[in-house]
Amino acid sequence: MGVLSSLYTGVSGLAAQGEALGVIGDNIANANTTGFKSSRAEFQDIISKSLKGILGGNQIGRGTKIGAVNPILTQGNIDATQKETDLAISGDGYFVLRGTDGESFTRDGSFHFDREGYLVTNDNQRVQGYQADEEGTIINKMNDIKFPRALIPAEPTKVMNVELNLDSRIQKIKEFDPENPYDTSDYTTGLEVFDSQGNKHLMTLFFNKTADRTWSYRGMVDGEEVTGGEPGKLSEVTSGQLTFTTDGLLDTETVNNMAFNFQGGALQNQQIKLNFGDSITTDGGTGLDGTKQYGRDSDLISWNQDGAAAGTITNLSFNDEGVLSALYSNGQTQDLAQVALAKFENPEAMFKVGNNRMKEARDSGSPSVGKPNKAGRGKLFAKSLERSTVDLASEFVNLIQNQRGFQANAKTITTTDELLNEVINLKR
Numbered sequence: 001m002g003v004l005s006s007l008y009t010g011v012s013g014l015a016a017q018g019e020a021l022g023v024i025g026d027n028i029a030n031a032n033t034t035g036f037k038s039s040r041a042e043f044q045d046i047i048s049k050s051l052k053g054i055l056g057g058n059q060i061g062r063g064t065k066i067g068a069v070n071p072i073l074t075q076g077n078i079d080a081t082q083k084e085t086d087l088a089i090s091g092d093g094y095f096v097l098r099g100t101d102g103e104s105f106t107r108d109g110s111f112h113f114d115r116e117g118y119l120v121t122n123d124n125q126r127v128q129g130y131q132a133d134e135e136g137t138i139i140n141k142m143n144d145i146k147f148p149r150a151l152i153p154a155e156p157t158k159v160m161n162v163e164l165n166l167d168s169r170i171q172k173i174k175e176f177d178p179e180n181p182y183d184t185s186d187y188t189t190g191l192e193v194f195d196s197q198g199n200k201h202l203m204t205l206f207f208n209k210t211a212d213r214t215w216s217y218r219g220m221v222d223g224e225e226v227t228g229g230e231p232g233k234l235s236e237v238t239s240g241q242l243t244f245t246t247d248g249l250l251d252t253e254t255v256n257n258m259a260f261n262f263q264g265g266a267l268q269n270q271q272i273k274l275n276f277g278d279s280i281t282t283d284g285g286t287g288l289d290g291t292k293q294y295g296r297d298s299d300l301i302s303w304n305q306d307g308a309a310a311g312t313i314t315n316l317s318f319n320d321e322g323v324l325s326a327l328y329s330n331g332q333t334q335d336l337a338q339v340a341l342a343k344f345e346n347p348e349a350m351f352k353v354g355n356n357r358m359k360e361a362r363d364s365g366s367p368s369v370g371k372p373n374k375a376g377r378g379k380l381f382a383k384s385l386e387r388s389t390v391d392l393a394s395e396f397v398n399l400i401q402n403q404r405g406f407q408a409n410a411k412t413i414t415t416t417d418e419l420l421n422e423v424i425n426l427k428r
Contacts, residue, residue, distance in 0.1 A: 003416055003419050003420060003423070004416075004420075005060075005062070006412060006416045007413060007416045007417075008062070008063065009061065009062060009063040009412065010063075010409050010410070010412035010413040010416065011063070011409075011413065012046060012062070012063030012064055012065060013063055013064055013405070013406075013408075013409030013412065014406060014409045014410060014413070015065075016041075016043060016063075016064045016065055016066050017402050017405045017406040017409060018406065019041060019066045020041035020043070020066065020402045020405075021399070021402050021403070021406065023039055023040070023041040023069055024041075024395055024398050024399050024402060026039065027039060027390045027395050028390065028392065028395050028399075030388055030390060031388055031390040031392055031395075032387075032388060033108075033356065033388050034107075034108045034109070034110055034356065034385050034386065034387065034388070035076065035106065035107030035108040035109070035356055035385075035386045035387075035388070036076075036107075036356070036388040036389065036390065037071040037072060037073055037074070037076075037107070037388075037389050038071070038072050038388070038389050038390045038391070038395070039069050039070060039071045039072065040069070040070055040071075040072055041066050041068075041069050042066070042067050042068045042069070042070060043064050043065070043066065043067060044064065044065055044066075044067030045061055045062075045063070045064055045065075046061070046062040046063045046064060046065055047062060048060055048061050048062055070348050071347075071348055072389065073347060073348060074389050075090065075091070075386075075389075076107075076386040076387045076388060076389045077386070077387045078090060078381055078384050078385070078386055078387070079384060079385055079387055080383060080384050081383055081384060081385050082383050083110075083383060084315075084316060084317050084318070084382075084383065085111045085112050085113065085119065085316075085318070086109055086110055086111070086382070086383055086384060086385050087109035087111065087318060087322065087339065087380050087381070087382060087384070087385075088109050088380070088381045088384040088385050088386040089107060089109065089341065089372075089378040089379075089380060089381075089386060090378050090379045090380075090381060090386075091376075091377065091378025091379055092343050092347075092376055092377060092378050093341035093342060093343050093372070093377040093378040094106060094107060094341065094342045094343075094344075094347075094358070094367075095107070095108075095109060095127060095128075095339065095340075095341065095342075096127070096128040096142075096340050096341070096342050096367070096369060097121060097125035097126065097127060097128065097357065098125065098126050098128055098144065099123075099124065099125040099126065101353070102359075103359070103360070104125060104353060104357040104358060104359050105342055105350070105357065105358050105359070105360075105367070106121065106125075106356050106357050106358065107356070107386055108121065108122075108356035108385075108386075109384075109385055109386065110122060110385055111127055113147050113316075116146075117146050117147030118144050118145070118146050118147070119144075119145040119146070119147075119324075121355075121356075121357075122355070123355040123357075125355075125357065126144040126145070127144070127145050127339065128142055128143070128144065128145070128339075128340050129142065129143070129145040129322070129324070129337040129338050129339045129340050130142055130337060130338045130340060130371065131143055131337055132334070132335045132336050132337055132338075136334040136335040136336075137335070138323065138335060138337070138338045142340055142369070145324065145336075145337045145339070146337075147316075148313070148326055148334075148336050151310060151311070151312050152310065152311050152312075152328055152330075152332065152334070153198075153310055154194065154196070154197055154198025154307075154308065154309055154310045155194065155198070155306065155307050155308045155332075156194055156195055156196040156198075156266075156267065156270060156307050157193040157194045157195075157270075157272050157305045157306060157307030158271065158272060158273065158306055158307070159272070159273045159275060159305065159306050160191065160193065160272060160273070160274050160275065160303065160304070160305040160306075161275045161290075161302075161303060161304050161305070162191070162205075162274060162275070162276050162290075162291065162300070162303045163276075163277060163289075163290050163291055163300075163301045163302045163303065164187075164189070164276075164291050164298065164299060164300045164301055165291070165292050165293070165294055165296060165297075165298060165299050165301065166186075166187060166207060166209070166215055166242075166244075166291065166292075166293045166298050167186070167187070167293075167294075167295070167296060167297055167298040168213075168244075168248060168293045168294060168295050169295050170186055170209045173208075173209065173210065173211075174186060174208055174209075176206065176208050176216070176218065178218075178220070178234065178236065179233075181204075181206050181218070181220065181234060182206075184208075185206035185207060185208050186207055186208050186209050186298065187206075187207040187298035188204060188205070188206055188207070189204070189205050189300045190202055190203070190204045190205075191203050191204075191205060191303055191305070192305070193260070193272060193305060193307060194305075194307030194308060194309060195260075195262040195264075195266035195267065195270060196262075196266045196267035196270065197264060197265065197266050198307075198308065198309035198310045198330075199262065199264060199266065199309070200309060201221050201222075201225055201262060202221065202222070203219045203220065203221050203237065203238075204219070204220050204221070204234070205217055205218070205219050206218045206219075206220065207298070210241075213243055213244040213245070213246070213251075213293060214241065214242070214243050214244075215241065215242045215243075215244075215293070216239070216240070216241050216242075217239065217240055217241070217242065217274075218236055218238070218239045219236070219237050219238040219239065219274070220234040220235060220236050220237065221234065221235060221237055222234065222235070223235040224263075225262055225263060226259075226260075226261050226262055226263060227261040227262075227263055227268065228261070236257065236259070237258070237259050237260050237261075238255070238257060238258045238259070238260070238272070238274065239255075239256045239257045240253065240254050240255040240256050240257075240274070241253075241254040241256065242254075242276060242291065244292070244293040245280065245287065247287075248292050248293045248294045249280060249286075249287030249288065249292065250276060250277045250278070250279045250280065250287045250290055250291050250292065250293075251279060251280045251281050251282075251287065252279055252280075252281045252282045253274075253275075253276055253279050253282045253283075254282075255274075258271065258272070260272055275290075276290055276291040277289055277290010277291045277292075278290050308330045308331070308332050309330045310330065311328030311329045311330030311331075311332055312328060312329045313326050313327070313328055313329075314327050314328065314329050315327040316336075317382065318339070318380070318382040318383075319382055320379065320380055320381055320382055321338065321371075321372060321373065321380065322338050322339035322341075322371070322372045322380040322382075323335050323337070323338045323339075324336045324337045324338070324339075338371060338372075339372065339380065340369050340370065340371065341369070341370065341371070341372050341377045341378065341380075342367035342368065342369045343367065343368045343369075343370075343375070343376060343377050344360075344364045344365050344366075344367055344368075345364070345365035346363055346364050346365055347364060348364075349361050349362075349363035349364040349365075350364045351364075
């Protein structure tokens with residue numbers, strides 16, 4: 001009977017509108033959930049009854065149903081948080097997580113380090129990333145991102161780069177006296193070197209002009225710091241000679257002696273290369289970079305060396321490429337890992353498992369995992385979080401619309417009930 005079928009039509013509308021209200025309520029409830037994507041209920045009509053069979057037309061609808069609830073994958077606002085381990089994705093992609101229930105994915109980048117040193121989510125899922133080797137180079141090996149060892153070993157000085165100017169105007173030739181080096185040299189400067197145990201030593205370089213465009217140098221340290229040295233006196237650990245062209249450019253570098261034998265159990269006969277610049281004959285260079293001989297006061301322009309003391313971690317931070325770097329107390333920095341991102345061909349089909357996590361589904365396709373900002377994957381922002389995409393104003397409008405739809409379907413049922421009551425009263 002047609003009147004009875006209208007009851008079921010109204011019930012289908014109530015059920016569908018009620019589920020739609022549930023979707024809207026879920027959106028509103030997650031308005032402040034990090035990385036949350038709002039969803040939309042999509043209605044479909046139920047197969048109709050045809051009054052003329054296969055001829056088509058003249059069909060009576062049987063109501064409605066929820067055909068799908070699809071997430072709206074728009075980009076959420078990115079807000080700065082100033083927390084070192086917070087990360088936000090701008091564009092496509094998901095953080096890769098691993099836990100007791102296997103692999104999952106999330107847009108929620110509110111991470112922290114647990115007591116075991118692993119980078120985890122708020123429900124203790126471990127964040128996956130590409131590891132770095134001992135030299136700090138990111139390699140294509142994915143694993144849990146873990147807090148590094150707290151102490152890094154010392155690095156002995158191997159190369160020291162020195163750039164200075166030696167005054168070409170000096171005329172008087174001095175005879176260098178190791179017993180009185182400061183008064184018998186033309187120029188003096190102090191530099192720091194590290195032995196194999198990370199102990200720092202002050203090495204003083206003494207320069208003497210021995211002829212036009214020719215200089216000798218001697219590196220000396222306190223005698224109590226080297227094997228065979230005499231405390232209170234300077235001991236020579238290296239010496240050599242520099243020559244220059246008529247244009248004042250560095251031509252040759254010659255090492256005459258090297259004896260870096262520091263005490264305290266350090267490596268004996270430590271090799272430290274003093275590089276004074278891009279010498280023309282010795283290095284096959286241009287002589288333009290590094291030490292020069294010009295008619296101006298002798299002066300140290302710059303210097304650096306590759307040694308370091310042992311150090312402990314003082315700070316950890318991510319950059320906008322998702323690379324985790326550590327700053328150590330000895331001033332050294334080292335890359336530790338890089339966060340991995342996964343991209344799906346159909347991310348709308350991913351299966352939600354709660355706690356801001358999703359899993360791969362049959363229709364989502366397999367994840368394409370790689371580095372951020374590569375192959376269509378999004379860019380990362382450090383010290384930031386992606387906010388929910390829920391627009392409360394739009395949700396309230398949708399809420400009113402669905403509420404009115406629910407009320408209208410309820411009216412269909414009450415009207416049908418009145419008609420049925422009239423049918424029953426016909427007998428009276």
